[in-house]
Amino acid sequence: MHIDTLTPQHWEAYELIDSGGFEKLERFGEYITARPEPQAVWDKSLAESDWRKKAHAIFENKNITDEMRDKGNWNILKKMPDKWQMHYRYKDNLLKFKASLTSFKHVGVFPEQAANWDFIMDSTKAISTKTNIKVPKVLNLFAYTGIASLAARSAGAEVTHVDALKQLVTWANENREMSGLKDIRWIVEDAVKFVKREVRRGSIYQGIILDPPAYGRGANGEKWVLEEGINELVKLVAQLLDREQHFLVMNLYSKGLSAIIGANLIHNAFGKKDNLHIGELYLEDSFEKKLPLGVFCRFVSV
Incomplete structure (x- = not known):
């Protein structure tokens, strides 16, 4: 590995x-x-x-x-x-989104995730051009202000965006409007509850973005602790992913969880993945110091 x-x-x-x-x-x-x-x-x-x-x-x-x-x-x-407005450009895709100072130190964008946005756009386009699935279905869980949703939608996906907080979904919709994109499906709900219902329905997605916080609470007081809930969630998500043409992106922000733990979760839920790419996301400052900002686990099969 x-x-x-x-x-x-x-x-x-x-x-x-x-x-x-x-x-x-x-x-x-x-x-x-x-x-x-x-x-x-x-x-x-x-x-x-x-x-x-x-x-x-x-x-x-x-x-x-x-x-x-x-x-x-x-x-x-x-x-x-x-x-204020920001933008991110990758190949033919231009994403526009709002930045704003919040009381929880965030500004509405996690810049290190741009490396995953590129992967989402490339994987979505690969599925739509190299397979018979012309409009891949992509599910974004714990979707925050939705820049990953914009990435998938700009690449031609049918996107379902799930977050428990209505104000964040509203922010994500503003970002969609700024980017000139249409028809993202907005779901204001606890991610685990939504996934369980989708499993019962037999729903299938070609792409899944799994970006859970270390801890959090849903609109109805649902408590989320990453270490306690991630194993069950990954196993549920595995039931929603297309067996043939697919991609998955998972981020882990808890300092207690390593890339190896992420790999174990993926292999346990999906079976051995030879194309699994794991590691640390980082940003480099202007003095060449590298700042680690979480673990990524992702794979694609087209």
């Missing part, structure tokens, strides 16, 4: 400027933010004063409990809008 590293290659609107001191300094379009990053255990390359000179906004967190560790406030240092 080979464990690889993977980083985006086609960003124009994003840059990791510096990292260290448990923080990261990033450019999202025209605006620069500083926010916590528990993986950045090394020293910053730039002085603290340089960070403050560059940053439009700095995320400040005074919470110490696990469930509130990402909640805080943005200290706005320079004038900037509440929301």
Whole structure:
């Protein structure tokens, strides 16, 4: 088994400027933010004063409990809008989406995932051009603001987008409109409940994107803990994936889960996959420090 590293290659609107001191300094379009990053255990390359000179906004967190560790406030240092547009271009696909400062330190986009967006677009187009399935069906679970959904839709897929929080699905729909795309199926529901119902229906998808958080709660109080729920979920998802023409992308963000654990989950649910590609996603700052940002597991069969 080979464990690889993977980083985006086609960003124009994003840059990791510096990292260290448990923080990261990033450019999202025209605006620069500083926010916590528990993986950045090394020293910053730039002085603290340089960070403050560059940053439009700095995320400040005074919470110490696990469930509130990402909640805080943005200290706005320079004038900037509440929301702004970003874009991502890959081959003939142009995705447009909204960035916005949230109380949970996020801005609506996980930049390291661009490496997976490329894979989703390439895999979708390969299925539609090399097989008799002209419109692949793609399921995006824990779909957040939906940029992976846009990637699949822009490549010609019929997309079902599932997230438990209505406000995130609304955000994703705004991103669809910005990108000039049509007809994404929006589902506001707990992902596990939706998958169980799809299994009972006998539904089949050619592509599945599985992007669960380390922990979270659904709209009706459903509790999700990655380590507790991921094994059952992967086994359920295996029943939905087309046996012949398919692709799967799974991300694991918990620091306690490794690429090898992801491979074991895949092999247990799908059988031995010789084409399984596993490893760590990372972003490289302008000082060549590599910031790890989760585990990826993916495969494609066309």
